[in-house]
Amino acid sequence: MAAWTRGLLRLVFPAVQCVRTIKTSTWWDEHLTEDNANVMRRAVAEDYKQLTVDRLNPLKDEPWPRHEWDEKSRRVGLVAVKLGMMPVWTKSGERHVVTMLQVQDCHVIKHIPKEEYNGRTAALIIGAKNSPPFYRTEESLEMFRNAGVPPKQKVTTFHVTDNAVIKPGTPLYAAHFRPGQYVDVTAKTIGKGFQGVMKRWGFSGQPASHGQTKTHRRPGSLGPGGDPAKVFKGKKMPGKMGNVFDTAFGLKVWRVNTKANILYINGSVPGHRNCLVKVRDTILPHRLEKNRNPPFPTFFADGDEELPEDLYDENMFQFGEPIPD
Numbered sequence: 590m591a592a593w594t595r596g597l598l599r600l601v602f603p604a605v606q607c608v609r610t611i612k613t614s615t616w617w618d619e620h621l622t623e624d625n626a627n628v629m630r631r632a633v634a635e636d637y638k639q640l641t642v643d644r645l646n647p648l649k650d651e652p653w654p655r656h657e658w659d660e661k662s663r664r665v666g667l668v669a670v671k672l673g674m675m676p677v678w679t680k681s682g683e684r685h686v687v688t689m690l691q692v693q694d695c696h697v698i699k700h701i702p703k704e705e706y707n708g709r710t711a712a713l714i715i716g717a718k719n720s721p722p723f724y725r726t727e728e729s730l731e732m733f734r735n736a737g738v739p740p741k742q743k744v745t746t747f748h749v750t751d752n753a754v755i756k757p758g759t760p761l762y763a764a765h766f767r768p769g770q771y772v773d774v775t776a777k778t779i780g781k782g783f784q785g786v787m788k789r790w791g792f793s794g795q796p797a798s799h800g801q802t803k804t805h806r807r808p809g810s811l812g813p814g815g816d817p818a819k820v821f822k823g824k825k826m827p828g829k830m831g832n833v834f835d836t837a838f839g840l841k842v843w844r845v846n847t848k849a850n851i852l853y854i855n856g857s858v859p860g861h862r863n864c865l866v867k868v869r870d871t872i873l874p875h876r877l878e879k880n881r882n883p884p885f886p887t888f889f890a891d892g893d894e895e896l897p898e899d900l901y902d903e904n905m906f907q908f909g910e911p912i913p914d
Contacts, residue, residue, distance in 0.1 A: 630721065637719050637739035656752035658885035663710075663750045665887065666869030667692050667761055668717035668743050669852060671776070671860050677843055677853065678906045687843055688858050690774075690866060692850040694719045695761040696738040700754055701746075710748045713755060716741030717865065743865040753886040763850040764888040766868070768902040770842045771876040775867040776860035780832030790825040835859040839873045845900040 621629070669690035677685050699714040706712045714732075720742040722730055733740050736757040766772060786792040786808040795804045808827070811820050837858050844853035852868065860866055870880050888894070901907055 629723075633721060633723075640737070640739055653754070653756040655886065658882060659752070660881075661750065662753055662885065663748060664753050664765075664870055664883065664885065665697070665713045665715065665747045665749050665755060665761070666867055667763070667765055668695055668715055668745060669693070669763075669866055669868055670718065671858065671862055671864050671866055672851070673862055674857065675853075679904050680906045681904075685843070685855055686857070687853040687855055690852040690854055690858070690868060692761065692763045692765075692852070693717060694739070694741070696736065696741070697755045697757050697759045697761065698736050698738065698741070698744060699732055699757055703751070711751055711754055712746050713749050714744060714746050715761070716744045718742040745867055747867075747869060749886075755886050759887070760890070762847070762888050762890060763845050763852050764847050764896055764900075765884060766842050766845065766852060767883065768842050768845055768900050768905070770880050770883065771839050771871040771873065772842060772854065772868050773836055773838050773871045773873075774840060774854065774858040775834060775836040775869075776858060776864055778831045778833055778835050778859045779861045781830040783828065784830040785827045786825060789827065789830045792825075839871050839876050841902075843902050843905050846898065847896045847900065848898045 669692045672689040672691050674686055674688050677687050679685065695715065695717040697713055698716045701712040701714070703709060703711045716733070716738065718741060719739045722740050725740060730740060738758055781788070785806055787794050787806050792808060794806050795801050795809065797805060808825075811824060811826075813819060813821065837856065840858070841855040842852060843855055845851070846853075854868075858866060870883070871877075884894075888896075
């Protein structure tokens with residue numbers, strides 16, 4: 590290439606320069622020995638554990654007013670960890686499968702008035718499952734410091750009515766829900782990768798023999814002919830399956846363990862084991878009658894209500910009690 594050509598290319602396509610935006614590339618444990626790093630991890634874990642136990646809150650001496658529940662009230666939800674599944678039985682002998690959800694270190698992080706949120710409803714930011722602060726920025730830790738709680742692994746937002754707001758720093762327990770109530774559970778489904786139509790959409794596939802050649806699991810005709818001359822949007826075809834947020838509506842609460850903060854929810858919920866899920870009061874109209882007069886705005890451990898270790902639905906069979914005739 591001639592020299593004048595290279596000069597012309599430099600004028601037309603100038604070199605792109607990258608701007609360095611990282612302030613520092615030093616990690617928190619880069620200049621620490623392994624023993625010192627372990628000491629720091631243990632010290633921070635003990636401090637956050639004590640912080641969770643004491644429920645420290647800068648506004649603890651100024652309690653927020655508590656209102657009465659009404660039919661238009663909308664409570665906050667919980668963030669729980671999916672433990673697994675187990676069977677339960679009713680007093681009539683029916684077998685049901687339930688999912689165990691444990692509420693771990695769930696706190697109210699921040700209250701957003703409706704004027705600052707969307708103008709229609711207020712919001713509460715909830716965090717769950719304590720997380721180490723080592724790989725977090727100062728900006729992200731400021732919200733947790735203001736609430737007086739440790740940093741959280743999962744932070745989410747719930748829409749609430751004005752009479753259901755809760756003071757930041759307040760812990761939330763599994764007793765927020767009671768047996769017999771119905772809830773909606775939201776989580777990210779298990780990712781299955783790229784799948785065909787038989788696994789993704791439940792197609793029956795083509796015949797196994799009788800003239801079929803390499804078309805046993807194929808979708809077949811896509812439908813449109815020469816008139817539309819296109820494939821309509823939304824056609825069920827092979828593609829990525831799972832790894833999207835899904836909600837299971839109208840799941841019954843069979844049992845609540847107040848000591849371990851475990852909810853026993855009817856059926857299966859989205860997500861893999863040990864994933865974090867959102868649990869809130871159901872929005873199904875035909876289930877609202879079962880959710881009347883819940884703990885409002887939530888259950889307070891330092892309140893006047895004393896609960897047993899386990900709360901059961903009235904139709905659930907409890908092992909150890911006599912079998913009805």
